[in-house]
Amino acid sequence: MTTAPTPDSPEIVLTASYAMDDGRYANNGWLQELPDPITKLTWDNAALISPAYAKRLGVEAGDLLQITIDEKSSAGTPVKRQLVIATLVSPGHADNSVTIPLGYGRKMPQFYELPYAGADLKERPGIEEQSGFNGYFLRTAANPHFAVAGGQGIESVQVTKVGRTYPLSIMQEHFSIEGRGLVREATLEGYRANNEFAKKIPGEEELPYPPPSLYTHPPLDAPQQWGMSIDLNVCTGCSACVIACQAENNVPVVGKLQVAHGRIMHWLRIDRYYASRKPFNQDRGEWPENPEIVHQPMPCQHCENAPCETVCPVNATIHSEDGLNVMAY
Template sequence: SAEKLEVRFAPSSHAYDGRYANNGWMMECPDPITKLTWDNAIQISPTLAKELESAQGIQIFPAKKPMNKDSAFFEGAKGTLQTNKANFRRGKEEAVVVELTVNGVTIEAPIHVVPGLANYTVVLPLGLGRKVVGRVGQGVGFDAYAVRTSSSLGCALGASIKLTEKTFHLANTQEHWSMEGRALVRENTAAAYTKTPDFVNKIGVESHAPSNYAKDDGKSLQEKSVNQYRGNSAYEHPAFSKPLPNVKVWEGNEDKFPVPQQWGMAIDLNSCTGCTACVVACQSENNVPIVGKDQVLRGREMHWMRIDRYFSAEKYDQTEVPDDVQVSFMGMMCQHCENAPCEQVCPVNATVHDSQGLNTMAYNRCVGTRYCANNCPYKVRRFNFLDWNKRQIGEFYKGPLGPVDEPELEKMNANPNVTVRMRGVMEKCTFCTQRIESAKIEQKRLAGASDDIRIPDGNIKVACQQACPTDAITFGDISDADSEVSQMKASERNYSVLGYLNARPRTTYLARLRNPNPEMPDAYEKPYAYAQYDERYGHGSHGDHGAGHDDHGAGHDSHAVPAHDDHSAHGHDDHGHDHSSH
């Protein structure tokens, strides 16, 4: 009951049992479920939160703000936005501080509501709140060991919670938890997949929209990757299969032109567990800076890759935060779009496309307009608001007037093959271009006088792929039909996120399959995410209409609702705003 709670002690995703409390990469990596950084919080269920709120009269959930049911907005949106599970003010989660009493010992800590927890069980993450630790872990989080005894190492019974009037800012990197019925993470059951293996083509906008490639829709992935067919685009791209018209050296020798390899990625959502190993691997490989809690609160985290976590409920009730949920994870980084929206708005050509299909960054051209970040539908671009790598800690806001602090020991922490970015510059995932270039140099060395300069499949592993414990990420040459990534993209489960925008991302996803036991009382016909899409947008399966638009991963995403869908793949708030007025 709410008066006699069960307490579960669990290692923190940031510090484990405390041994990593001084590791900045771990502190800033969001927890896979709570999405919190630089803190731990007492995790409670929505049911317990509602009972505490009702009994003690202190608000935990945000006030309900139903949309006007008589408005055109409501009709267009087909419902209200899902109630959030925390109060946010200008991007900062305002968590209620509580007094938790266990075995006569009381601690104070903020609470965080987590759908899916048992109703009267609270979770205390261990390892933070250390008093004697290095400068990174000093004063981070609360110490849960204070209420843990040798007789209750794993759990304790009879705990109680008292809400206080105090609040605490938690650095949460994902404000909204619901897909709002949109088909971002596509799921089905194994049984349904055997009957309709191409189900990903039959949901979302693409299921009833013209193909992005128009008359060239039937071409193979390999042909599309090197020829860059115009399709329904507003303008034509130069084909990678031919030399550029302004390079005269190939005139009369077009047949000798070496067609560049085309790089792409596939992420299998069946295999992804949301562990975030890829996030830290990317940070290590690409010299991504640690910015600290204050800057994360302002939406300035710098991770090139993030793991979006969504909850889906059996009953789609936008007015309540559900208890029984299914969790979906999606790794999101720069998609390296062939029709990249960011490239079209950069006034100085700082972000451009190369002949290998990469969306590249020229850091010394960037003047920091941030137009590209505004125009990115995936919200994966990161801006260096401050000089993280050069200035003394605590002196960032002085900019070029701040004292320089570049210890030689810390310089050795950086990857020498990757540029260290400066203040005022935009950055993002590069598909580990330094590894691609290194492999090209090595292959040319091995080739000698021969023309065997194509990199064999499997020679390049990007950092996130290398770190993934379940091999969910595949990277390689999509112009080679026999490459592993091409075979992954040939799967009927392959789709693009927000593909209806005709951005043509080089990164595609393989839909997740769940396998419920039909004999169990909680067996379901459709995964909750798929059922919510069906319920909210009322189309379900469209038969064969619009199926199979694009074996290059033509995306399949849920309906674009002009009233509230900002085309962001990160719920309804990408937490990428500058809250510098605070």
């Protein structure tokens, strides 16, 4: 009989990866470098656990955990399944539960290409020598999605701290700026009472003047002015726009190490913020127990303020009178 998960015998949940699915897209560099909508992790998967469970285990993001499942085969033979995987704390995650996205963990991916008709297959290196951890080591036909003590053939589930760390490339705070406010939101009633609430949040007032610049913006005097708005009430952080932009503009993939150095080159990003009625200070290790999540898209601004426009020596890129950056080809 299946027992309820406990700190000493947690539940293991195996899910399809948001980007890799079951691993079929592991050779796609765009998807490997796509930040997860919730964790903002790139190039890896991790064992997602709640802040409370992480505190009990004494682990932080990047600490390695060993997951051990003792079970019996259909023939009654004892079987031990183990996986060592990095930890990632996820506020709002269920306690006494570990979620592992599948689709990662290949040690030496390979491509095969046919250079010309009639030639032999030529082998060349894959995009990364190692990417993540193979959750399939814990998966069986009898328990394909969940592993918990008392499940079919499962006698015990244990999670222990290994004592080593693993580098994770998380990009949520790569572009944070000191003194600039975070996402600002209010209820509909609050907006109706004060539609300028975003400018007057105590301690997060907008900067009084725009930053100084040597560049004079062209006059926008056409009767029609282009603009774009994003409905933050419906944005789920799916990041389809990030991949579409990368494809349209030939944005390069930089790899896990360069992402860790803050050099990811996406032209737009989707920032994720946790919201809670109870104040918390992440810098002091405080996390909300059951937070809401707010997604804030940050477009590139190239249509309005393309960096090439101010420096082009031949005036190949200019500003139109209706507010768009245009190119002369």
